[in-house]
Amino acid sequence: MQYSKALFAGLLATSLIGCVEKSESEAAQGAGADHQAIQDTNAQWLRLIKDGNSAAVAELYTPDGAIMPPGAPKAQGPKAIEKVWRGLMATPGFRLTFKADDITVSSAGDMALDRGTYRLETGSPSASTQDVGKYVVVWRKIEGKWKVAADIFNSDGATDQTST
Amino acid sequence: MQYSKALFAGLLATSLIGCVEKSESEAAQGAGADHQAIQDTNAQWLRLIKDGNSAAVAELYTPDGAIMPPGAPKAQGPKAIEKVWRGLMATPGFRLTFKADDITVSSAGDMALDRGTYRLETGSPSASTQDVGKYVVVWRKIEGKWKVAADIFNSDGATDQTST
Numbered sequence: 001m002q003y004s005k006a007l008f009a010g011l012l013a014t015s016l017i018g019c020v021e022k023s024e025s026e027a028a029q030g031a032g033a034d035h036q037a038i039q040d041t042n043a044q045w046l047r048l049i050k051d052g053n054s055a056a057v058a059e060l061y062t063p064d065g066a067i068m069p070p071g072a073p074k075a076q077g078p079k080a081i082e083k084v085w086r087g088l089m090a091t092p093g094f095r096l097t098f099k100a101d102d103i104t105v106s107s108a109g110d111m112a113l114d115r116g117t118y119r120l121e122t123g124s125p126s127a128s129t130q131d132v133g134k135y136v137v138v139w140r141k142i143e144g145k146w147k148v149a150a151d152i153f154n155s156d157g158a159t160d161q162t163s164t
Numbered sequence: 165m166q167y168s169k170a171l172f173a174g175l176l177a178t179s180l181i182g183c184v185e186k187s188e189s190e191a192a193q194g195a196g197a198d199h200q201a202i203q204d205t206n207a208q209w210l211r212l213i214k215d216g217n218s219a220a221v222a223e224l225y226t227p228d229g230a231i232m233p234p235g236a237p238k239a240q241g242p243k244a245i246e247k248v249w250r251g252l253m254a255t256p257g258f259r260l261t262f263k264a265d266d267i268t269v270s271s272a273g274d275m276a277l278d279r280g281t282y283r284l285e286t287g288s289p290s291a292s293t294q295d296v297g298k299y300v301v302v303w304r305k306i307e308g309k310w311k312v313a314a315d316i317f318n319s320d321g322a323t324d325q326t327s328t
Contacts, residue, residue: 066279068279068298068300068318069318070234070318070319071318071319071320071321072320073298073320074279074298104275104304104313106270106271106272106274106275107270107272107274108270108271108272108274110270110271110272111268111270111275111276111277112275113275113302113304113313113314115230115232115238115314134232134237134238134316135316136232136300136302136314136316138277138300138302140268140277149268149277150277150279150300152298152299152300152316152317152318153316153318154232154233154234154235154316154317154318155234155235156235156236156237157235
């Protein structure tokens with residue numbers, strides 16, 4: 001019985017340590033995979049913007065997700081978000097790119113902070129307006145997929161630069 | 165030995181279930197406490213703004229935290245953040261309030277999304293300018309304290325409303 005108790009204590013300790021180690025190891029692996037998944041979703045987002053697919057862009061957000069553009073109240077939910085993107089994409093000469101500067105994933109891999117910069121060009125090539133600014137996107141993992149819970153941005157400059 | 169094995173299996177199962185249940189229960193309790201801690205820090209932040217204490221406001225941010233105001237590049241790190249707040253507070257008649265609309269805490273209680281609205285008044289009471297807008301603050305728990313990792317906001321209106 002002494003042997004059995006020692007074996008039990010040993011196995012119990014191993015199983016508990018195993019549990020902690022596994023979750024830490026999973027967290028580390030998960031953070032890398034989550035980071036990549038968010039980068040991939042950003043790449044997909046940029047392709048959808050280029051294609052002018054506002055409906056598919058709206059699907060990148062969580063059901064209670066919000067886009068918070070300058071000069072307008074926040075738009076929450078898929079329909080309102082789709083409308084904002086449709087309006088943006090209808091701007092003559094609309095060309096938008098953005099780039100994540102740093103992405104921080106929460107330890108359980110269910111939330112992430114994405115800070116970055118954007119560049120927006122509108123107008124014709126001979127009379128275009130450029131706007132450079134910054135953004136924050138907060139990602140949440142919903143049923144295994146990273147979705148946008150909050151999307152907010154603003155310009156670095158007080159006035160747009162116009163090249164004519 | 166059969167009894168001993170059954171006892172071992174039972175205790176092992178109990179310890180593993182206990183581990184999972186404890187972490188779930190802790191997460192639920194933690195989310196409520198974290199939510200409250202963030203609300204408390206927001207209340208502290210508002211008091212410091214009222215006091216014009218830009219140095220203490222800057223200490224609310226993480227070491228790599230950033231404030232991203234409209235019309236200027238992002239300011240990262242305590243010194244740059246303090247400078248932005250000092251500038252804001254030096255605006256004649258500066259009165260800023262804000263209110264969280266919803267706060268979502270990550271499951272491990274290490275990151276939180278805070279979406280809300282602000283109201284900024286500047287100028288003299290007889291000729292004041294009001295600006296209403298929205299914000300996103302992303303909180304991270306650093307050594308047990310909730311700190312601001314990202315702070316970004318923009319106006320709801322294309323132009324400020326001036327009451328004269």
